Amino acid sequence: MESENNIDSILEQLRKGKFAIDKSNYASKEELYEHAHYIISSSRQSILNSIRETNPKFHSIVKWAIDSFISNPNSRLWHIMSSLGLYLSKRVSKKVNMYGYNPLIFEQRSWTNLISLSLSP
Incomplete structure (x- = not known):
């Protein structure tokens, strides 16, 4: 985006749609x-x-999962699990x-609510 070095010029260019994220x-x-x-x-x-x-x-089961992840973090299982988690x-x-x-769902950090919100259409 080309603009003067002030907030008004930047906002004007944004309003005109003349910007791109490189x-x-x-x-x-x-x-x-x-x-x-x-x-x-x-943190194990x-x-x-x-x-x-x-x-x-x-x-x-958590002990097994942590030890499995620590010993082989590049396994297909952990890549699938992490990709699913990111998605x-x-x-x-x-x-x-x-x-x-x-947005309070992030403050409460209830796994049940977060998972159900992520899976609902």
Whole structure:
């Protein structure tokens, strides 16, 4: 976008539709995978302690999932799971940001509500 270096000129160019985004610099999927691996690897024991306190019946399956992910983060299973998670996250974000759904769903962080919103048409 070509404009003077002031907000009025920039807003005027935006109103006229004379702008384009050349590069957005969003994180790539690979960077997200690497970051998830780092966070989960470094937080393994904290996650397991939290699960043991809040949902002890899921402790063994969560432990297996974390250990499996840490040992082989590039497996097909984890790429499918992460792709599904990103897709569902984008759906929820779009519904809240574009279609006016209640943004409090992000503050409450209820897995049940987030998953049901992401799966509903």
